[in-house]
Amino acid sequence: MYGDVDVPAAVQRALTGFLDLQQERLEAIGPELTEQVQAARDATSGGKRLRPAFCYWGFRAAGGDPAQPILTAAASLEMLHVSALVHDDVMDSSDTRRGAPAAHRRFEALQRARSEVSGVGGDPVGFGVGAAILLGDLCLIWADEMLHTSGFDAAALARASKFFDAVRVEVTAGQYLDLVAQASGVSDMDQALRVLRYKSATYTVERPLHIGAALAGGDRRLIEALSAYGLPVGEAFQLRDDLLGVFGDPALTGKPAGDDLREGKRTVLVAYAVDHASEVQLAEFDRLFGRPDLDDDEIQLLREILQDSRAVRACEDLITERTEDALDALDRAPLADDTARKALADLAIAATSRQL
Template identity: 55%
Template sequence: MPDITQPHRDHAETGAVPDPPADDLAVPPMPPGAEADLAALRAGVDRALEVFLAERAAELDDVDAELRIQSDLVAEFVAGGKRLRPAFAYWGWRGAGGDPDDPRMMVAAASLELLQAAAIVHDDLMDASDTRRGRPSIHRQFAALHRQRGWEGAGERFGLGGALLLGDLCLCWADEMLRKCGLPPERLIPALGYFDTMRTEVMAGQYLDLVTQSAADTTMARAMRVVRFKSAKYTIERPLHLGGALAGADEDLLAAYSAYGLPLGAAFQLRDDVLGVFGDPAVTGKPAGDDLREGKRTALVAKTLETATPAQAERFQRWFGDPELDSQGVAELREIIVSTGALAAVERLIAELTAEASLALDKAPLTADDARAALSGLARAATQRTG
């Protein structure tokens, strides 16, 4: 992992994700109305976040005007994003019989965006990422503020401290937003148990990822364990559990949510791994090939080294993890990934995991049929995305 106190160049080369191989396990088209449902949910989450963050900004202003930068950065940061975690929480609620028009659930679901903000801010800090969603990452913005104000000391150091505190603030606010959603204690307390577990698991997954990079552990077993705890549980399974618990879901439904959410969550992260190498920066908001520069030991990389010839492995290792990797080096590593069959293998695994999730969804004892259709649509959104 690169030194987080040192910036690396923001490369601008582009690259498109190759078409996945034709496969009978391809995800079916998004059900009619699912796109509109997602748009309405995003709007509801946006409104809930705006109200909550305006109240928190007023509290910070009462402490000191200098804190306005924190509330402004959080508001800007959560204004983007796919809203997948709130969507899974909401449809976990609906699948358990929750009222579709209860505004309290929208507030509870929106709290997951603050948890995601905390995770991303800290992740970008650990990876020394320059950009996020097409904008400078939070630690870079704090460092720029330090330079603009002409303050004493090292700007990069200030940027790291500012980002660390902002991520912690988002974590605190996520907890506060969920606890104050207004749902009754008999529903909220069980849900908070899943929320606590979710936060523990994602921190464990983040640390396993950190260890994996430092120890250069490039095996599929290790990569998939990181996928399970850093992403699969955190992105899909636990949000479903949270929403289901808030609606009073029984153990059978919660188990069905796991059977659907874990394979789909793994497929979601594997798609992210592919985009981290082949994604278009105009869509992903991050420089093309950044995962290769950062030396991320993803399942895609593990599969590449598992199937590479000795000569290919030597070429790959020569460039992999170089923070100054240029467009020619990115192209060479991509060629190795494709020629070893690793990209095709990961695409097949994404399709297989998505099919497993689809079968589990078909068997799930959901209360509402529209929840089944929506969760089917979300499976497509999670695994067929380009950014």
């Protein structure tokens, strides 16, 4: 529950109904495509539903009538999120997502099983990567279709499309910045903060708020107020995510502990450690960071360097600071609905202090 509505349940109903229609469409092309739809169903099941929740409460903040099809429109952001996750897992060669095989590993296993039965078949790894890329592309297309067939009139959709287009560009740009950062082999705080903003903060909080508010006809003053709240919440959200990527419990995060260290993620956490570690610590960090074969002891050593350099403390302080900034901005925001103000305050806390 977020506020007075069960956003996750409503979003799940919208996604299930939409994918039922897509299954009929794709099965008419070929029964093999059921594998793609089923992968999309599994990928859109569960999760925190934060983006749809921010969209919904942005709509309510602008005085939107909850009887309108806002939750269907908001569900399009979950489809967009799945597209980004599928492609992200391919780029990072991740094995798992939310405790299950990542999409490319899922398709790889399907192809390997078919090859074992038939005795023939192409490369399962290549098949898995290709199938996952296509799944991500389908989900990106479906996100647009979900929004534009949600039931809002043309004027509302035109207002929202400006922000929906922006978020798709920004998250793709942020992903590229992330790739560049990893390929550079250098941890730079300014670069890490840019990735933080465009890969996560605008995409997770600010733009979903804007889309919801635009659907309800929110004015420029409200849009700017929602940015003043949404950007710091989004940044704090990603800082928390970076900490969980290193120190989180795999049973809660759904990913192996220390995966971000194996993948060499150039996060704000890492940039701070590189700037403040001793020469001995830095040499050890450079030797281990980004090695895919890190064992548990090496992961623990990297964690200790992050702790001893005060990088963890610095990220916690930034999370607190950004969250307080967001709540201060929310207090001043010209919202049309006080229920929305309370829900957005609760969402800020849920997004930045979460364990999942």
